Amino acid sequence: KTAVEICRLPLRTPNFTGMPNLEYVNFYKCSNLEEVHHSMGYCRKLIRLSLSYCKSLKRFPCVNVESLESLSLGYCSSLEKFPEIHGRMKPEIQIHMLGSGIRELPSSYFQYQTHITDLHLSFMKNLVALPSSICRLKSLVSLNVWGCQKLESLPEVIGDLENLEELDARGTLISRPPSTIVRLNKLKILKFEKRDGVHFEFPPVVAEGLRSLVHLNLSDCNLIDGGLPEDIGSLSSLKELYLNGNNFEHLPRSIAQLGALRILHLRDCKRLTRLPELPPELNELHVDCHTAMKSIHDFVTKRKKLQCVIFESFDYEDDAHNDYIYNLFAHALFQNISSLRHDISASDSLSENVFTIVHPRKKIPSWFHHQGWDSSVSVNLPENWYIPDKFLGFAVCFNGSLIDTTAQLIPVCDDGMTCITQKLTLFNHSECDTELSGSLKRDTEFAIHFLLVPLVVLWDTFEANGKTPNDYGIIRLSFTGEMNKYGVRLLYKEEPEDETLLQMRLNNNEPTEHPLRKGIQQR
Missing domain, CATH: 3.80.10 (Leucine-rich repeat, LRR (right-handed beta-alpha superhelix))
Structure with missing residues (x-):
C-alpha cells in the first residue's frame, strides 16, 4: 500500500x-x-x-x-x-x-448512491439549494441540513423520500416547505427552528399525512396566526411540539385533538394572549410565567395529567422577584383547586397529582410557612384551625424525588383518641420523572414540586368516632424518597390579600415591591 x-x-x-x-x-x-x-x-x-x-x-x-x-x-x-x-x-x-463552504452538490453523487441511508450536510454555510436528484435516494432515513444558513428551499419532490424518518432543517432560510412534505408518512422527527427574520409557513393541510411524526420543532419561525395548519390536530402520533419564540396570538383549536401529545413548548411567545384547550394526555408544558398564570385554572380543573409546568423566564440574579413569582404560582395553583372541592370529596386523585416548576435557585417559596430538610415534619395546628367550607387541605412543596407521603393527624389530648393515618402514593409523579424531555431530565435537581393533601382524603369519619378535625392538634407528614427540602402550608379558600396580588399579576401590573412576601412575613 x-x-x-x-x-x-x-x-x-x-x-x-x-x-x-x-x-x-x-x-x-x-x-x-x-x-x-x-x-x-x-x-x-x-x-x-x-x-x-x-x-x-x-x-x-x-x-x-x-x-x-x-x-x-x-x-x-x-x-x-x-x-x-x-x-x-x-x-x-x-x-x-459537514461544515464545508461548498455552494452546490454534485448531482452525479446522488444518481449512483441510491443505497445511502444518512446524509449529513450540516453547517455548509454557502449551500443555497439541494439537487432534486437527492429525492432518488429511496433508502434515505436521515437528512440533516442544520445550520446551512443560505439554504432557501427543499426539492419540490421531497415527498418521494418514502423511507425518510428524520429531517433537520434548523437554522436555514427555508420559509415554505413543499406541500409534498406531508407525504412523508414514515417521518418521525421534523425540525425547522429558525434564525431571526425568517417568516415560516407550514403547509396549510396535513390531514392524512405525516402519520408517524413524533417530534415537530417550529421554534423561532416567526409564525403568526395562520402559520400553523388548522388541522394540526390530525397528527395522531405527535408527542413533542416545540413552538417557542413565535408571534401568533392564538393557536389552532385542533391542538386539543393531539391525543398523543406529551410535551408542549410555548416559551417566549410574547403575543400569545391565552393558551388553547390543551390535549388530554399532555404531561409537560414549557411556558412563560405570565401566560401560565392566566391559564392556571385550566391546568388544575381540566388537565389532571399535566404535572410539569416549566417556567424558563426567571431573572436568575433577582432572588426577591423570583420568590415573588414562586409565591404567585403556588398561591394560584392551590387556590384554583378550591373550584374542585366537590370532586375532591369524591376522589383522592388530586392528592396524587404533582405540579413542577424548574429554576436553578430551587428555593422553597416563602409562601410555605413551615420549611425544613428532614424526611418528616410535624406542624402544630392553631386552635380552631379547621373552618368548615374554608379549609381545603395541606399544601406541600418539595425539592427532590418523592415516592409517597404518609399524612397523620394527631389528637390534641391523649384521652384514648387514635391518630388518623393515610398513605398517599404519588404514582403520577414517578411517571412524570420517567417521561420528562431530555432538557428537563438534566434539570431535575433544580425542580420544585407542588402537591395537595386534601383534608377529605385524610379525614376518616369512622376513625374520628364523632370527633371534629379541631380535636386534632398536629399534622405529621412523612416522606419516602430522596427529599432535599420541603415546605408546608395550611390551605384555605379565598385568601383576599393573595387574590389581589394575583389579579395585579394577571393585569401585567407588577408592583415595584413584593407585598406578597412582605405580607407573609408579617403574619
Whole structure:
C-alpha cells in the first residue's frame, strides 16, 4: 500500500503524477493548504482521501473516484466548489461535507448512491439549494441540513423520500416547505427552528399525512396566526411540539385533538394572549410565567395529567422577584383547586397529582410557612384551625424525588383518641420523572414540586368516632424518597390579600415591591 500523510504542508500539495498506486492520503488539519494539485485526478487506485479541517483550501480541481471509498471535506470552510469527478463512483463511497463552504452538490453523487441511508450536510454555510436528484435516494432515513444558513428551499419532490424518518432543517432560510412534505408518512422527527427574520409557513393541510411524526420543532419561525395548519390536530402520533419564540396570538383549536401529545413548548411567545384547550394526555408544558398564570385554572380543573409546568423566564440574579413569582404560582395553583372541592370529596386523585416548576435557585417559596430538610415534619395546628367550607387541605412543596407521603393527624389530648393515618402514593409523579424531555431530565435537581393533601382524603369519619378535625392538634407528614427540602402550608379558600396580588399579576401590573412576601412575613 502507498500512503501520504502530511500534517504541515506549504500552500499546495505535491504533484501526484509519479504516484499511480497511491491509496491513502491524509491532509487532516493542514491549515495552510490552499490547493490540491490537479494530478490527484489521475490516482485511480486512491481509496481514502482526507482533507477535513483544511480551512484555507480553496482549489481542488478534480478527484478520481474509481476506487475511492471515503472522501472527507468536512470543515473545509474556504472550499466553495466540489471537485470534478473522474470515473464512476462505487456504491459504497462515503463523502463527508459537514461544515464545508461548498455552494452546490454534485448531482452525479446522488444518481449512483441510491443505497445511502444518512446524509449529513450540516453547517455548509454557502449551500443555497439541494439537487432534486437527492429525492432518488429511496433508502434515505436521515437528512440533516442544520445550520446551512443560505439554504432557501427543499426539492419540490421531497415527498418521494418514502423511507425518510428524520429531517433537520434548523437554522436555514427555508420559509415554505413543499406541500409534498406531508407525504412523508414514515417521518418521525421534523425540525425547522429558525434564525431571526425568517417568516415560516407550514403547509396549510396535513390531514392524512405525516402519520408517524413524533417530534415537530417550529421554534423561532416567526409564525403568526395562520402559520400553523388548522388541522394540526390530525397528527395522531405527535408527542413533542416545540413552538417557542413565535408571534401568533392564538393557536389552532385542533391542538386539543393531539391525543398523543406529551410535551408542549410555548416559551417566549410574547403575543400569545391565552393558551388553547390543551390535549388530554399532555404531561409537560414549557411556558412563560405570565401566560401560565392566566391559564392556571385550566391546568388544575381540566388537565389532571399535566404535572410539569416549566417556567424558563426567571431573572436568575433577582432572588426577591423570583420568590415573588414562586409565591404567585403556588398561591394560584392551590387556590384554583378550591373550584374542585366537590370532586375532591369524591376522589383522592388530586392528592396524587404533582405540579413542577424548574429554576436553578430551587428555593422553597416563602409562601410555605413551615420549611425544613428532614424526611418528616410535624406542624402544630392553631386552635380552631379547621373552618368548615374554608379549609381545603395541606399544601406541600418539595425539592427532590418523592415516592409517597404518609399524612397523620394527631389528637390534641391523649384521652384514648387514635391518630388518623393515610398513605398517599404519588404514582403520577414517578411517571412524570420517567417521561420528562431530555432538557428537563438534566434539570431535575433544580425542580420544585407542588402537591395537595386534601383534608377529605385524610379525614376518616369512622376513625374520628364523632370527633371534629379541631380535636386534632398536629399534622405529621412523612416522606419516602430522596427529599432535599420541603415546605408546608395550611390551605384555605379565598385568601383576599393573595387574590389581589394575583389579579395585579394577571393585569401585567407588577408592583415595584413584593407585598406578597412582605405580607407573609408579617403574619
